[in-house]
Amino acid sequence: MYRIVFTQVLSRFDAEAVHHLTIRALRLLGLLPFVTRRLHRLLAPREESLRVTAFGVHFPGPFGLAAGFDKDARCVAPLAAFGFGHVEVGTITAHAQPGNPRPRLFRLPESRAVINRMGFNNAGAAEAARRLRRPRGVPAVVGVNIGKTKVVPESEAVDDYVTSARLLAPLADYLVVNVSSPNTPGLRDLQAVDRLRPLLAAVKEAAGRTPLLVKIAPDLADEDVDAVAELAADLGLAGIIATNTTISREGVASTEAGGLSGRPLKARSLEVLRRLHRKAGDRLTLVSVGGVEDVDDVWERLLAGATLVQGYTGLIYEGPLWPSRINRALARRLRRHGHTSIREVVGRTA
Structure with missing residues (x-):
């Protein structure tokens, strides 16, 4: 039914307008706690086999929502109610900013992909912190993804990230340093190890006991992926999220500027994951994102x-x-293969 609605109705409207309408609908749903709780009972992962513990945090299931959808932590509870095992909000910057000029979000249905050049549009860390303090009504594991404010010069990037970390880390189950979006000028330069080390060290100190991860780009050279893995392990980070959107246009017809996500990213994201696991899989928790469409993709990751x-x-x-469909299918697959927990599956073919 949804595919018909998407094809016949939603795809005819501007992608960002539909996104904002979706966020408003979810916010309204969040104002109806009885309905949200009912949805959570029906759709959230409940099978014991799906539960997983990572960096000291207990997740009801391994499949979560990546950063970029709920940029301002406006609808965490409804998203958790629909079945996501965790919701990563953001990217959030220390200062509010409007992002890049519109249009800045483009669907590529023939490639099952999206291009965005949003530019970290958000209301700022203080406003996000205010929202995250509100009661949610349903259990939700919340990650907070932080980035650099566009107008802040690169020489002050560390202080900018630290400001966000101090405000948001106490309210997050885990914190993510985003240095890999292609839509903020100069941001990806911070992935160079000599610049990344002082940044991550400072944010880790500001985050205190909150687990810290770093999110990397799929466009890094293999040797740079290895270097970031070694750095993250050396600094005692909780893990790495791989990968962000790509600037590559391989496999798609569009030449729109911005980061490409969806099916065309699948192969490279999996390749980076395997490389990270070989390099530091015993020392870091790995979170895989990029081209995940169904239970087969989740299982493979x-x-x-x-x-x-x-x-x-x-x-x-x-x-x-x-x-919810992915959670149910994943639980069935675990049973079919004779596994009683996600942990029995992780890394078996790495």
Whole structure:
């Protein structure tokens, strides 16, 4: 039914306008706690076999929502109610900013992909912190993804990230340093190890006991992926999220500027995951994102060494019941293969 609605109705409207309408609908749903709790009982992962513990945090299931959808932490509870095992909000910057000029979000249905050049549009860390303090009504594991404010010069990037970390880390189950979006000028330069080390060290100190992860780009050279893995392990980070959107246009017809997500990213994201697992899989928790569309993709990422898996673009094309379908199919697959927990699967083919 959703695919018909998407094809016949939603796809005819501007992608960002539909996104904002979806966020408003979810916010309204969040104002109805009885309905939200009922949805959570029906759709959230409940099978014991799906539960997983990563960096000291207990997740009801391994499949979560990647950063980029709920940029301002406006609808965490409804998203958890629809079945996501965790919700990563953001990217949030220390200061509010409007992002890049519109249009800045483009669907590529023939490629099951999306291009965005949003530019970290958000209301700022203080406003996000205010929202995260509100009671949610349903259990939700919340990650907070932080980035650099566009107008802040690169020489002050560390202080900018630290400001966000101090405000948001106490309210997060885990914190993510985003240095891999292609839509903020100069941001990806911070992935160079000599610049990344002082940044991560400072944010880790500011985050205190909150687990810290770093999110990397799929466009890094293999040797740079290895270097970031060694750095993350050396600094005692909780893990790495791989990968963000790509600037590559391989496999798609569009030349729009911005980060490409969805199916075309699948192969490279999996390749980076496998490389990270070989390099530091015994020392870091790996979170895989990029081109995840169905239970087969989730299963493949778990086998390749991911403890947690995230999706976003699939939600656009599959609709709100997408995470619940994946959870049910994943539980059935575990039973079929004779496994009693996700942990028995992680890294088996790595």
